[in-house]
Amino acid sequence: MLKRLPLLCAALFALAACSNSSDTSAPPAAPVAAATAAAPTAPASVAPAPAVTTTTVMAPAVASTAPAPETPDQPAAAATVASNAPPFVDDGKWVEGKNYFLIEPAQPTSHPGKIEVTEVFSYGCPACNAFHPTANQIAASLPADAVMTYLPASFNPPENWVMLQRAYFTAQALGVAEKGNDAMYDAVWKTRELSAMNPAGTGLKPASALPTIADAAKVYAPFGVDPKEFEAVAASFATNLKMKRADERVKALGIEQTPTMVVNGKYRYTVGSAGGYAQTVELTRWLVAKEAAGK
Secondary structure (H helix, E strand, C coil): CCCCCCHHHHCCCCCCCEECCCCCCCCCCCCCCCCCCCCCCCCCCCCCCCCCCCEEEECCCCCCCCCCCCCCCCCCCCCCCCCCCCCCCCCCCCCECCCEEECCCCCCCCCCCCEEEEEEECCCCHHHHHHHHHHHHHHHHCCCCEEEEEEECCCCHHHCHHHHHHHHHHHHHCCCCCCCHHHHHHHHHCCCCCCCECCCCCCECCHHHCCCHHHHHHHHHHHCCCHHHHHHHHCCHHHHHHHHHHHHHHHHCCCCEECEEEECCCEEECHHHHCCHHHHHHHHHHHHHHHHHCC
């Protein structure tokens, strides 16, 4: 498992993954050329556990599309469906066990009749911040009968991922998760109002000084959300349950780092295993076509 990258050095490894580990002593190796995580540029070419409700973008769509209504708590199992994706051709370029990995057992999905593409992420992950434009590109490039969903991880409490996960599910319940995506990344990595790094930039803030859900509520206020209502929903049983199920799903999918992409609960891969940003887009479309063809 890759070691966790300290925030102070994270900007030097925009494509490196944030790993599911409490050890923050050493940075992971970047899979491709480094870029600045705090202000990423767009890429050149650009057993099953209970499922958690995720925000959905019906493709083709951009990330600012309003979220779809919440899906049932007990979704149907992932299934091969018809698609208008390009015809599936296996020319040997993408190799199972190298570029992508089989999830065993396959996990349920939330959209019967659709091919589901999921980004496992955290707003607090520098690699996710750098990958964000590519995630938007993937959502926009999917065929009409595939959907993009988002699953927030919480496995790095020292960098406030638990609060950021709670903020995401709260925003989802209030219908502003998609609208606030860019703003949340900016609040962590540009304005730093939700940053876990201390003001001097020399390390992490103590747990008692980390940004709170009330601070996150201010980020969503411009989208018409009452901060008091946001805090109330954040503290609700429903939000706590979503967080619990999200953690269970992350574990069931075998997620060890963020960002990780998952197709139809069957395949997972990362920017590193795909070979870069543009290759991640290409691999996603290939796996969608593979699912549609029933291969």
